[in-house]
Every structure is written in structure tokens, then in C-alpha cells.
Amino acid sequence: MLPARHRLRTSADFSHTVRSGVRQGRRNVVLYAALSDDGAPSRFGFIVSKAVGNAVTRNLVKRRLREVGAETLRERPTGVDVVVRALPAASSADWTALRSDYASALRGALRRLEPSQESGASPDGTEVG
Template sequence: MLAVRNRVRVSADFSRTVRSGARSGRRNVVLYAVETGEQPSRFGFIVAKTVGNAVTRNLVKRRLREAAAQSLALNPTGLDIVVRALPASASASWAELSADYRNAFSTCTAKLSQRHARQGG
């Protein structure tokens, strides 16, 4: 379970992350990330009805929250992450979903590092 301080809860924060963040897509998820300085890392999830019925969507959300909790241990500060579940995530196993999440996460953090290096900072 993610603590309240580690959740993206405001619509404006979701929009800012999706619009201006680094993006990485995989078969099951699309992940957006933006740097936030020294603030605690926060995670938000978008699981639309196209993923499946309520039971399926909640299962996907629980799995994605667990993957986010694991990455929070590695990056406790400095990131806002929004994870959009794609329809294929409904039939994905935990191993497939977590691998897609980890790969997308590492790609986004690499893109953010490149941006940071280009800006001289």
C-alpha cells in the first residue's frame, strides 16, 4: 500500500505529469515521469474501462501499486509517476506486468537524466 504522501491525487498533477513528463510505453502500460526536486516520489494510476470490468481493473491497479511500492524503495524522492494501464494488462500475468512496469520506469528515469544533463544541471 502506498502512503497518502506517495500518491498523485490532484487532477492538475496528473495533467502536468502526462503532458510534460518523459514517456515510455510497453505492451501493458504507458508510464509518464517528471522530476519534482526533493519532494517525496508520488504515483498515480489511470485504469480505464477499456481494461475490463471493475474486478479486472482493481486487480490491475493492485498489481501496479505493488510494482510502484517496489520502485519507491529505490527512488524515495524526486519523481511524480503516472501509470496508464493498457487493455492488454487485463490478461497479463504479474510477471509480465511488473517487467513492463520496471522497463518503462527505467527508460523514463534515463530520459529524465538525459534532460537534466542537457539542461546543465
């Protein structure tokens, strides 16, 4: 289970992450990520609608997503807010498929969020300015 300080709790937190962050979709999940204030703990939120399945299925999907969120937290304890929306396909996905889709989406989102290492360089690699 994720500690309370690492959970997105309010509708405003979810909305901010979804609207101002980047979006990465995969077969089983859609992941939204936004950079948070420097030093702020990473926070996670999960959206698992009734379209995913009955209560037992939704809870299983949520438990699996919380676990991969906890793994991410060990690697990145600060600096990012993540919202994961489970798609209906997640109900029939096994643990490895769900984990793989989450990890792939997170890598893509972080790649888009992180500032380029080559600031000051143009797309063709020549120095600008």
C-alpha cells in the first residue's frame, strides 16, 4: 500500500495532473504524468471504472496498479505526479502484461517531461546562440 503522502487524494490533484501533464496510452492503461515541485514526494492516483469489470475485478486491477506504483516510488521518490486510468482490457490482463504496459507508458511520459540534456542545441545538433 502507498503511504498517504504518496497518494493523489483530491479531485483538483487528479485534474491538475491529467490536464497539465503528458499522456501515454497502452493496451491496458492510460498514464498521465506531471512534474511536481522540487523535493515534493511523488504521488499516484488510480482510476478504475465500472467498465473494467465487477468489484472483484476492479479491486484486483487496483491492487496490481498500486504495487507497480510502489515499485516506481522506490526508484523515483520525489518529483512526479502520476494518474493511471485502467482500460477495460486490464480486466483480462495478467500481472506481467499490466506491469509492462505501465512501465512502458511511464518511461514514455518521463522522457517527454524531462528537460533535454542538450539545452541550447538545435534539432540538427548544432549549437544555438
